[in-house]
Amino acid sequence: MFEAFSVGPAIIWTRVVFLLLGIWLATEFFLRLAESAHLSLQHFRENSLRYAVALFACGRFFALIAQYRVYLRDPIRIFIVWDGNFSFVGAAVGIAAVLYWATKEHRTTFLQWLDVLLPATIFGLAFDWFGMFASGQAYGKPTDVFFGVTYDAMSVRYTVPIHPVQLYYAFFYLFLTFLLLVIRKQSTRAGSETACGIILASIATFFFEYFRGDFTIPVFATRMDFAVLILLFVSLGIFAAVENRFSQRAMIIYEVLLLLTFFVYLIARAWLQYPTFELRFSQFLAVLASLGTVVYVIVHRRRYPHL
Numbered sequence: 057m058f059e060a061f062s063v064g065p066a067i068i069w070t071r072v073v074f075l076l077l078g079i080w081l082a083t084e085f086f087l088r089l090a091e092s093a094h095l096s097l098q099h100f101r102e103n104s105l106r107y108a109v110a111l112f113a114c115g116r117f118f119a120l121i122a123q124y125r126v127y128l129r130d131p132i133r134i135f136i137v138w139d140g141n142f143s144f145v146g147a148a149v150g151i152a153a154v155l156y157w158a159t160k161e162h163r164t165t166f167l168q169w170l171d172v173l174l175p176a177t178i179f180g181l182a183f184d185w186f187g188m189f190a191s192g193q194a195y196g197k198p199t200d201v202f203f204g205v206t207y208d209a210m211s212v213r214y215t216v217p218i219h220p221v222q223l224y225y226a227f228f229y230l231f232l233t234f235l236l237l238v239i240r241k242q243s244t245r246a247g248s249e250t251a252c253g254i255i256l257a258s259i260a261t262f263f264f265e266y267f268r269g270d271f272t273i274p275v276f277a278t279r280m281d282f283a284v285l286i287l288l289f290v291s292l293g294i295f296a297a298v299e300n301r302f303s304q305r306a307m308i309i310y311e312v313l314l315l316l317t318f319f320v321y322l323i324a325r326a327w328l329q330y331p332t333f334e335l336r337f338s339q340f341l342a343v344l345a346s347l348g349t350v351v352y353v354i355v356h357r358r359r360y361p362h363l
Contacts, residue, residue: 074187075142079111082180089172089240099158106158110150118146122337125271144184148177165363167356171249175236178253182229189222196221197269219267228260246363247353254349258342265336273337278330282343284321288314289347 090097100107119141120127120134127134152173156166188194192207196219204217212218235256236249243249291314357363 069191071187071191071193074183074190075144078144078180078183078187079147081183082176085179086172086176089176090169093168093172095164095169095172096162099162103154103158106154107151110154111147114150114153115142115144115147118143118149122273124273144177144181148173148180165246165356165360167246167250167353168363171240171246174250174253175233175240178229178236178257179233182226182233185222185226185229189220189226193270194222194268195270196267199267214269218269221264221267221269224264224267225260228264229257232256232260245357246360247356251349251353255346258346261342262339265339268336275335275337275340276332277335277340278328278332280328280330284318285343285347288318289351 087097116137122143123141152170155169155173159166159169185194192209192212195207195212195214198204198214198216199219200217201219203220205220206215206217208215232253236253239248239252
């Protein structure tokens with residue numbers, strides 16, 4: 057374990073070093089991809105403060121949610137921002153939110169920006185996971201494989217060899233970055249990098265999370281829940297694709313019926329006798345991200361057939 061090292065009287069957290077390195081490299085990568093795609097960078101100069109605030113605020117907020125038990129026991133730790141507890145994905149979501157707002161009036165669409173933001177985010181995530189491996193965060197379950205690692209730290213609840221799940225993530229994201237660059241050269245439509253990147257990252261997340269041994273927010277679901285989720289996103293995609301053909305009244309009726317249907321299911325769910333299985337919260341988010349991305353890319357391509 058290499059959680060921290062000292063430089064004179066100062067203690068430097070290893071996770072923070074890798075995190076800052078990831079942010080710097082991901083930013084450089086993002087700007088170069090944007091330039092190669094001929095996307096205007098003027099709004100970054102005009103809204104630089106908003107981007108900086110969104111990056112650090114959302115990154116910290118997502119990290120607090122992921123480890124809410126720790127901060128409920130010791131609320132003062134919320135304000136100790138130099139502890140290295142930061143969500144790289146949360147920071148990317150914050151950047152994407154400001155990017156969506158700042159480019160609404162531009163000729164380029166939000167999906168075109170996602171195609172350059174996603175590879176950069178995935179590249180930066182690899183360094184974030186290297187930092188978590190060094191600091192013993194997001195550790196794995198016990199294993200007897202020859203490449204298992206052992207941590208001698210109070211924050212890790214196992215004293216036996218465990219899966220180096222952080223390295224699984226890190227090397228996969230490096231590979232995915234390279235794959236997205238290949239897809240970028242071959243694709244002719246907007247959304248190829250976004251769809252492939254999020255779907256593959258979601259599949260990997262769903263798989264790798266089974267090797268995690270740290271605490272998480274549990275989600276209890278049934279197969280019927282996933283079927284209903286898929287139907288929901290399919291319905292939203294159909295609605296978005298044909299909304300121009302509906303009258304205002306028909307759209308309202310469609311939305312009301314859709315909401316009532318899923319509200320009735322939520323109420324009736326308690327009486328439905330389906331086997332329940334436990335997921336990690338990140339696995340549930342991975343499913344939502346995949347479904348939402350597929351719907352968004354399909355709708356975007358129908359609206360902008362020239363992109």
